Amino acid sequence: MSELRFPENFVWGAATAAYQIEGATQEDGRGPSIWDTFSRTPGKVFQGHTGDVACDHYHRYADDVAMMAELGLRTYRFSVAWPRIQPDGTGPVNPRGLDFYDRLVDTLLGRGIDPFVTLYHWDLPQTLQDRGGWTSRETAEHFADYAVAVLGRLGDRVRTWTTLNEPWCSAYLGYGNGVHAPGERDAGAAFRAVHHLLLGHGLATRALRAAGVATLGLTLNPADVQPADADSEADAAAVRLVDGLHNRIFLDPLTGAGYPEDVLEHVARHVEPTFLRDGDEKIIAAPIDLLGVNYYSPAYVAGRSGGAGGSAYPGTEGVVEFLPPVGPLTEMGWMIEPAGLTRLLERIGADYPGLPLMITENGGAFPDKAGAEDPDGTGRVADTDRVAYLDGHLRAVHRAIARGVDVRGYLVWSLLDNFEWAEGYRKRFGIVHVDYLTQRRTPKESARWYREVISRNGL
Ligand code: FCB
DSSP: OOOOBOOTTOEEEEEOOHHHHOOOTTSTTOOOBHHHHHHTSTTSSGGGOOSSSTTOHHHHHHHHHHHHHHTTOSEEEEEOOHHHHSTTSSSSOOHHHHHHHHHHHHHHHHTTOEEEEEEESSOOBHHHHHTTGGGSHHHHHHHHHHHHHHHHHHTTTOOEEEEEEOHHIIIIIIIISOSSTTOOOOHHHHHHHHHHHHHHHHHHHHHHHHTTOSEEEEEEOOOOEEESSTTOHHHHHHHHHHHIIIIIHHHHHHTTSOSOHHHHHHHHTTSOOTTOOTTHHHHHTOOOSEEEEEOOOOEEEEEOTTOOOOTTSTTOTTTEEEOOOOSSBOTTSOBOOHHHHHHHHHHHHHHSTTOOEEEEEOOOOOOOOOGGGSTTSOSOOOOHHHHHHHHHHHHHHHHHHHTTOOEEEEEEEOSBOOOOGGGGGGSOOOSEEEETTTTEEEEOHHHHHHHHHHHHTBO
């Protein structure tokens, strides 16, 4: 097999998110978030799982960081829980909440691992949701205040800051089809949320920049949307609609082009865009240094009258059919298609030039067993599917780089098995197995393999 080398200074690491791993949801003054409420609402999360304990990372962070160092990670992307910092989402800062991230950052730096902060990975303070959440403009303004409070404590040591993780999910899954917290089902609310998330990003970016942040950006989960039939005009129209709702609605305003006309027309069929005010697009276009790209799977669509559409894409009902995924699939039922990542990176590189990219999440869920769940086992988790998944996708990233796309790094999702949102703990994405009864961590084969990749800077 040919050897592939990544560029010098390529960033290697792993990612997690606060609610998915921390636990300790009632400690040190943390307020409730929309995910606490949602996971307690019957029928929303698999078997009523919650993030109350999760991986108990809040107490075990020092051991977890030591393990990261053993695994050779150079960068660790984690998120800060807003309700730890401002329990009500506004007003006085809770110093004990900041203390935790302060300790985490120091521990990371002490082990030579670069901290990479995500300010918002979906755990909105419940008090703000009670006042409209992301459908309310005020949430965007409060988000900027919160960002400044976190920067005030960690800014002397953290170089890389991102505002939002996957606003597509927050808006369309949170307010559109209700699969994620807060569980609303209203197309108009979803579009309002898109705009206020982007506005919050812009306001926070402006404030953080003014405070002197070095590297600043956000993470999207842009989709590789493909036509069922490359020669069909109807399918091309379906691609354009889905691409507009998933990609251009975020990327165009972020890069200064404003919202695309066709997308605005579509939105106006669901909600009067009175929430879009003069000057907003300028705020959203605040320059960024880095675009985080999370990629898992492509989407194939057909233009079909009477098509079922996608519940996460308001207005696609009756005109678009999402094709069922074709194997091989991960345990999430997501198609494994590394070529989709190359296509996606090349497309972003071509349509939005000059924007450095980083893969801030990529990985797969597979049914791994270890420890108490696998008492006769060898103590090793032979996750060959995951190794193959990661290997294929790293080759796909390399191909995009070889074709001239500016990709600066790769962060695997995820360091640990964790609370996979509506799926609870039943889907395992970690390169490290977590036994939820004992909290024992067992690095999987993929973790050993990844350590090698990092140390060779290649495959
Ligand atoms: C992404 C999320 C992340 C994780 C992965 C599997 O959409 O950002 O928290 O759930 O999917």
